[in-house]
Amino acid sequence: MSMKISVPRVWREIKAHYLLEATVCNKCGKIHYPPRPICDNCGNRNLFRRKLSGEGEVLTYTIQYIVLEGYREYAPIVFAIVKLKEGVKILAQLTDVEPENVKIGMRVKAVLRKICEDENIGLIKYGIKFKPV
Amino acid sequence: MRPARDVGIVGWGACIPKFRIKCSEIGKTWGFPPEYHGGLIVSEKTVANIDEDTTTMGWEAAKNALVRAKINPEEVEAIYVGTESKPYAVKPSITVIAEALGITPKILGADLEFACRAASEALEASIGLISSGMIKYSLVIGSDTAQASPGDVLEFTASSGAAAFVLGPRGENTVAYFEGSYSYITDTPDFWRRQLAPYPMHGEQFTGDPAYFAHIIAAAKGLMNKLGLRPSDFDYAVFHQPNGRFPLKVSVKLGFPKEKILPGLITPMIGNTYNASALIGLCAVLEEAKPGQRILLVPFGSGAGADAYSVIVEDGIEEKVHLAPTVKELIEDKIYINYTYYAKFRGLISKFSF
Amino acid sequence: MVKVYIVGVGLTKIGRFFDKGLRELFAEAAFKALDEIGNETVQALVIGNMTSSSLGEQDNLGALLADYAGLGKIPAFKVEAACGSGGVAVYTGYSLVASGMFDIVMVGGVEKETEYPTRIVSKALAQAADAEYELFHGISFTGLNALVMRMYMNEYNVSRDEMSIWPVLMHKNAVKNPYAQFRFEITKEQVAKSMMVADPIRLLDSSPIGDGAAALILASDKVAKKLTDTPIEVAGLGMATDHIYVAYRENILSFKATILAAKKAYETAKVCPKNIDVAEVHDAFTVLGFMNLEDLGFSERGKTPKLMDEGRFWPGDKPTVNPSGGLKARGHPVGATGVYQVAEVVMQLRGDFPGVNVGGDIGLAQSIGGLGTTVTVIILKR
Structure with missing residues (x-):
């Protein structure tokens, strides 16, 4: 019996993972996801947090058959880089779609889903995935 | 029971998982005669995806209800999920849902259990809270990934889905x-x-x-x-x-x-x-x-x-019907799976440390 | 700054060595390198390694290896930059000599991957990505590269078979390399039919999991000539990093870190891409091979597969690319790979590489950690 998913690590990133919370530069307006404390465009450290829309389109994708420890039941897993309407690019899984139907340019929206479980005793890790609109 | 002040429905929403298994496929798997499940008047049932559970379906239904409610989600002051398939035996599902809706932390919330009636108890409780003026809006969710022993007659019907309602004081934005x-x-x-x-x-x-x-x-x-x-x-x-x-x-x-x-x-x-x-x-x-x-x-x-x-x-x-997917649309949006996938999605196959 | 030369190299064959651990592999390479300098005493050790902690439960690797290989109680440390650890180790070792602090430094690279089944090794390798925002979602390193490969093929309209020239050439080059993990030829048809790992990446697009170690002896100009008749000069080097979260980058089809590191390396060596005779580049996956040649200034964007199909970059061309067989066929013992590359280029310039040897005066080695996240480019001169 071991704890394979760190609870504090998952917990402290909840806003970014459940709500796609980004940081926005209050000087130049650049949106940063994952959230960061300094704008890499203008060097400003005064950033505020904002939830992203979760609506966007598939820029590129892969269907992963050979999966990491703990992910066999989810295979094949479709991963994509999704370009949100705010212009921000996000890496996440696609769900509720048959792999052969995934296309570049496909419109998708964010949904809360289970990412993985720490066997049958540990933490259940939730996060955002995207599904076809 | 009649509330002191009228309480109504501001928004509603459903989550119906995309996957379906035909009852005939279940019957065939377990060797029932083809007529066996005819009397149940259920031809097929939903199957939650491998990454769906009570929490994620409840979130999705709630999201749809909030879209129809057209209120600022932060105005919701109580949130309940009625379920008999909690992902955690101990640890609320509602905290995940509320957090992912962005409506924590100043809010009442709990998972309620009374078999299939728990969400209805949440309706009653919310009517009381709103009617008394203690809160303005409540979000009531019923969500289940119903369990059935493989081979039990219950397996023909036990399915997965969620519904949610935003309740509030009867007024301009209530639709019932x-x-x-x-x-x-x-x-x-x-x-x-x-x-x-x-x-x-x-x-x-x-x-x-x-x-x-x-x-x-x-x-x-x-x-x-x-x-x-x-x-x-x-x-x-x-x-x-x-x-x-x-x-x-x-x-x-x-x-x-x-x-x-x-x-x-x-x-x-x-x-x-x-x-x-x-x-x-x-x-x-x-x-x-x-x-x-x-x-x-x-x-x-x-x-x-x-x-x-x-x-x-x-x-x-009528104006709120098409703000979110309708039940009819959700029912029609489906992918059929066989018993093998069903068994995997429902966790009926025991894996050993992979 | 003191001029730095490479005066000795040592390599092990790459493969699945269930009977050897980190220490045995390293000692084998270290002894070969030491033999080349008459077993002169080295003053410091820098080790490139990625997974000793995650797969080997071994930290404090510098001390362990210095002790085991009998190097004495010298300063020893491990540098880690995922699959680019080897290149960064050379960069670090160079700095120690160039600064005047030491005259003779050993740079080693060692990796022991075959301790667990693939799903667990893959998890360790995936730690090259952003743990909180990429690995969080369960994506493997192959998966991340597959996102780039699909984009490359889509953007430049390159077919599956056109991409396959890379692994075909790499396997051809590796046949004669005694250190290579794969010493057999493959065809485009075999690539197209090999197992799908993460669509569109197939097994034969991927570098293999393997164990191995490499060692170099770096020396100051003061002592280099005393240690060997054929010192090879580290003429230029550059290193740069980029956003680890790949989706954050504006352009995903080019590695900014390669461009920056190469610019610095070319400048310090006072050469340009067309002067390079031989190059060892970091082709962990087919698509990376092509992108690297484009980022290093050897080829035009999106045209590399076609050019290679027409014979460009084959042995004898300038530059000859990956005469060793590259990561694809020589193998990719992750943290050791960057050290292998430098050792191979040294042997090419010395004229004693035991595989495809194209000679030449100027060579280049490019090593990448993560998906273009940490890049070193090192230029050597005869």
């Missing part, structure tokens, strides 16, 4: 309001799941007369008596629907014609979604009802209890 309610509970052990048991046990025929029928009829009659209404005063009736047959039978016993039942009878197409069963039925009815029409809603939970509600539809409902 609760005219009154009537609750009826007794200790009737027709269906249960013991601590640490993976699947429920049920009394088969015993789930009918002394449980489902006795409680629904008592609650419905009690409500009509109290409000001075007759079946002919209602335009629709939605009952808890563990299968397709029970609600049709109970409507005959109460004197409702079939056409008032069918719009809210969803189980034949998606199976029994437990805490969402009657509530998805209500969503479907709200999506076709006209202002001024009256709906009888009677959720039931084993163990046993039923609540009857009279719901009156108000102006402005």
